[in-house]
Amino acid sequence: MLAILLPILAVTIGLIIALIFKPAVNNGVKLLLSFSGAFLLSVLIFEFLPEVYGDAPENIGVFVMAGLLLQILLEFTSKGAEHGHVHHSDEKTFPWLLFLSLCVHAIVEGFPLSQHQSLLYGVVIHKIxxxxxxxxxxxxxxLSKSKSIVLLxxxxxxxxxxxxxxxxxxxxxxxxxxxxxFVVGVLLHVSTTILFxxxxNHQFNASKLAVIGLGILIAYFL
Ligand SMILES: [Zn+2]
Ligand SMILES: [Zn+2]
Structure with a gap:
């Protein structure tokens, strides 16, 4: 049940934040993005990976790789929207391929969520x-406002x-x-790319480092 409700809640929260903080959103969103990347990666490494690899069949790594490759393919058409590079577009045509690849990503990451509580939190935070x-x-x-709402x-x-x-x-x-x-592969690629x-420019940024550390700590004690 939570696996159904929480991801919808995450998108709703994101929608509300975007509507309220319209112009000031940029720096805060970047910090939130860094936090979510660190949190998701930590959940994968601390909990989900050991579970998947625990008495795993020998060829399990092939599926991790396949997930990683799927995400690489998806990012050719999503242009990295999973890690925040959607550019303002004045074009009349809606970027259907971008939207479609985001949806494929979202469906795939939903697969294991009903059985994996901490991964659910990781994905929910990453969705905001x-x-x-x-x-x-x-x-x-x-796009018109009503169409935007339908797509969201x-x-x-x-x-x-x-x-x-x-x-x-x-x-x-x-x-x-x-x-x-397979989902481990998809999420490993997304979370490491967000962190990367x-x-x-490899510039030191104290607040980013702080939220990354926080993401790792919270995931560890979850
Ligand atoms: Zn990117
Ligand atoms: Zn995702």
């Missing part, structure tokens, strides 16, 4: 800055849909360890 960025992008684009709603439903699909298709259930490994990009 993405939702903020996506909302700001939609409202600045040529679709996006919000994707991760719960993934959880639902996974718990209702017995085929996926039987291979849930492989599915989890958060230290542009």
């Amino acid at each position: 800055p993405i939702a903020i960025i996506l909302t700001a992008f939609f409202f600045n684009s040529a 709603t679709i996006f919000a439903l994707m991760t719960p849909l993934g959880s639902y699909i996974h718990s209702h298709i017995s085929y996926l259930q039987n291979y849930s360890q492989y599915v989890s490994a 990009e958060s230290s542009k």
